[in-house]
Amino acid sequence: MIESKRRRRLIANIATYFVLATLSMFCIGPMIWMFLTSLKYEADIVTQTMQYIPRRVTFDNYVAIWTQSSFPRLIANSLVVTFLTVTICVATGTLAAYAFSRFAFRGRTQLMLGYLVVRMFPAVMMIIPLYVVMRGVGLVDSRFGLALAYTSFLLPLFVWMLKGFFDSAPKELESAARIDGSTRLGAMVRIVMPLARNGLVASSVFIAIAAWNEFLFALMLTTGQGSRTWPVGLQLMVGEFQLPWGVLAAGGILSILPVIVLFAIVQRTMVQGLTAGAIKG
Amino acid sequence: MRAVGELSETRYWMYLLLLPSLVMILLVIAYPTLYGMAISIREMRLTRPGLGGWVGFKHYAGMWSDPVFWIALKNTVVWVTAAVVLELALGLLAATALNRDLPGTKIFAVLILLPYFLPNVVAGHMWALLLDPRLGVINDLLVRAGVLQTYKAWFADPNTALAATVLVEAWHGFPFFALLLLAGLKSIPEDLYKAAAVDGAGVAAQLRLITLPMLRTVIAAAVILRVIGLVNSPDLLLILTGGGPGDATQVLSLYAFQTAYKEFNFGYASALSVVMFVILMIFAAAYIRLSRITKGEGDD
Numbered sequence: 187m188i189e190s191k192r193r194r195r196l197i198a199n200i201a202t203y204f205v206l207a208t209l210s211m212f213c214i215g216p217m218i219w220m221f222l223t224s225l226k227y228e229a230d231i232v233t234q235t236m237q238y239i240p241r242r243v244t245f246d247n248y249v250a251i252w253t254q255s256s257f258p259r260l261i262a263n264s265l266v267v268t269f270l271t272v273t274i275c276v277a278t279g280t281l282a283a284y285a286f287s288r289f290a291f292r293g294r295t296q297l298m299l300g301y302l303v304v305r306m307f308p309a310v311m312m313i314i315p316l317y318v319v320m321r322g323v324g325l326v327d328s329r330f331g332l333a334l335a336y337t338s339f340l341l342p343l344f345v346w347m348l349k350g351f352f353d354s355a356p357k358e359l360e361s362a363a364r365i366d367g368s369t370r371l372g373a374m375v376r377i378v379m380p381l382a383r384n385g386l387v388a389s390s391v392f393i394a395i396a397a398w399n400e401f402l403f404a405l406m407l408t409t410g411q412g413s414r415t416w417p418v419g420l421q422l423m424v425g426e427f428q429l430p431w432g433v434l435a436a437g438g439i440l441s442i443l444p445v446i447v448l449f450a451i452v453q454r455t456m457v458q459g460l461t462a463g464a465i466k467g
Numbered sequence: 468m469r470a471v472g473e474l475s476e477t478r479y480w481m482y483l484l485l486l487p488s489l490v491m492i493l494l495v496i497a498y499p500t501l502y503g504m505a506i507s508i509r510e511m512r513l514t515r516p517g518l519g520g521w522v523g524f525k526h527y528a529g530m531w532s533d534p535v536f537w538i539a540l541k542n543t544v545v546w547v548t549a550a551v552v553l554e555l556a557l558g559l560l561a562a563t564a565l566n567r568d569l570p571g572t573k574i575f576a577v578l579i580l581l582p583y584f585l586p587n588v589v590a591g592h593m594w595a596l597l598l599d600p601r602l603g604v605i606n607d608l609l610v611r612a613g614v615l616q617t618y619k620a621w622f623a624d625p626n627t628a629l630a631a632t633v634l635v636e637a638w639h640g641f642p643f644f645a646l647l648l649l650a651g652l653k654s655i656p657e658d659l660y661k662a663a664a665v666d667g668a669g670v671a672a673q674l675r676l677i678t679l680p681m682l683r684t685v686i687a688a689a690v691i692l693r694v695i696g697l698v699n700s701p702d703l704l705l706i707l708t709g710g711g712p713g714d715a716t717q718v719l720s721l722y723a724f725q726t727a728y729k730e731f732n733f734g735y736a737s738a739l740s741v742v743m744f745v746i747l748m749i750f751a752a753a754y755i756r757l758s759r760i761t762k763g764e765g766d767d
Contacts, residue, residue: 198567199567199569202564202567202569203569205560205561205564206561206564206565206572206575206579207575209557209560209561209564209575209579210575210578210579212638213578213579213581213582213638213642214578214581216593216594216597216638217581217585217593219593219596219597219604220589220593220596223596231602232601232602233602236602236604236607238604274491277487278487278488278490278491279488281484281485281487281488282484282485282487282488282489284484285481285484285485288481289480289481291481291482297485301492304492304496305695306695306699306744306747306748306751307496307500307699307744308698308699308720308723308740308743308744308747309699309700309701309720309724310699310701310720310723310724310727310736310739310740310743311500311503311737311740311741311743311744312496312499312500312503313724313727314503314506314727314733314736314737314740315498315499315500315502315503315506315737316495316499317727318502318506318511318733319498319499319502334494334495335495337491337495338492338495338496338499341488341491341492341495342492345488369472369473369475369476370475370476370480371471371472371474371475372472372475374475395584398586399584399585399586399587399588401586401587401588401702401705401706402700402701402702402705402724405728406724406727406728417586417587417588420588420592421588421706424592431596431602434592434596435593435596438588438589438592438593441586441589442585442586442589445584445585445586446581446584449580449581449584450577453577453580457580457646460646460647461646461647461649461650
């Protein structure tokens with residue numbers, strides 16, 4: 187009886203590891219293959235017999251994408267757009283998230299629902315009018331304009347996520363500070379912000395990754411070198427110059443490197459924030 | 468600083484806190500949305516600035532007799548359904564395995580979540596390389612395993628193009644389900660399973676009688692968020708197939724985007740996206756109502 191129970195447990199454990207290993211391979215296998223491709227000579231990529239392990243390794247592809255294309259410029263633009271987006275969201279969204287988390291006031295529920303419904307708007311539905319409006323005020327092909335456009339879908343997301351983190355910061359310390367004569371502003375800045383620091387960082391990283399990765403808005407709203415971000419630039423290079431696979435793979439690896447590093451650093455807190463909203467309903 | 472501190476003591480403080488983000492939202496969401504709806508009943512083509520003016524519901528009527536619209540609508544339903552079902556199944560599998568908390572689970576969790584955070588552009592080209600008709604490693608593996616005779620052009624064959632894009636989408640999206648479902652599983656009390664085991668319920672019975680009912684809210688929330696995301700974003704299809712071959716992978720969001728981006732027909736593109744939004748709203752309302760009804764029955 188106990189013997190068979192132990193056996194069943196062992197089988198279940200083996201099955202679990204098998205599932206986890208298979209799914210992990212499915213998830214990162216393609217990335218590993220892209221990385222291996224980026225290290226191959228073009229002749230070894232386009233061969234009759236597939237080379238699973240590269241016989242010779244080269245960094246030429248990385249040198250090529252960095253020196254022979256506008257890639258550094260694209261990356262710089264993406265950095266600026268991402269930085270601007272995060273700045274706008276943090277500056278305006280933190281205050282809103284705090285208000286939603288700590289105060290009861292007329293219209294609160296409706297307003298929060300409004301922030302949620304906004305996420306249902308199709309990207310195209312926003313892109314067209316944004317393009318027309320921004321062309322009117324000279325913000326097409328501008329990094330600031332693109333950051334503003336990103337705010338349209340990232341600010342509501344940021345507010346919801348951060349509100350969850352504020353909700354889970356204990357209110358007692360805040361009350362104590364208020365009793366000690368601190369103003370509401372003082373309590374917010376000195377007590378709540380430090381308590382929710384990890385959440386603030388995780389929420390910021392989440393929207394930073396989204397802004398860094400974004401493709402569709404950027405494709406429509408950037409027309410030239412001045413503001414084009416890397417996803418658009420890479421996509422256009424593929425179409426225009428028949429980019430060799432190795433060089434494309436190298437570009438892909440370079441551009442997801444910051445994402446992977448940031449994700450690895452804050453993934454725990456970020457996962458908490460992403461799930462909190464959906465679980466509570 | 469002191470002045471602001473005093474201001475924070477007034478009863479208008481929360482509205483002041485909300486003001487900056489509200490201004491932003493009115494500026495970049497509310498105004499463009501209303502303007503977009505106005506564009507959908509106007510003639511607006513950037514290539515022909517001479518055209519203009521109100522045309523009423525002309526674009527909406529035009530959709531009725533536009534064969535591409537109907538193909539795209541059908542493809543949207545098929546594509547979204549297939550992707551969501553596949554992602555839900557994979558997500559449930561991953562969440563159940565991760566929830567057993569065996570040693571090393573944390574590493575697996577990070578690896579499994581990673582695709583969700585990767586950019587569409589990279590995901591698209593990565594899979595295009597894997598499935599390439601001349602040098603795709605998946606083709607090579609399938610030929611070696613004897614499944615295929617020769618390499619296959621997955622994205623160029625109308626019969627497989629949609630399925631191939633669903634696979635890529637599932638790879639990209641299933642971690643989202645795994646994430647939410649895992650959190651849902653963690654909130655189910657362990658005692659329920661113990662009690663069921665004492666009563667002699669097997670693994671299948673436990674899944675049917677405890678896990679799925681307890682997860683219903685989470686599944687409902689995850690499905691609706693994912694459907695919204697899938698219907699609204701044409702990125703991956705734009706990169707992988709551009710809607711082709713023919714219109715085999717043309718979906719509504721992509722059709723609307725291309726109408727705007729390639730043909731500069733902003734009026735028709737806006738009308739398409741408004742219709743898409745309305746369909747999505749109806750779906751969301753119906754879905755929420757349905758999942759509430761079943762919930763009520765389950766409680767009885």
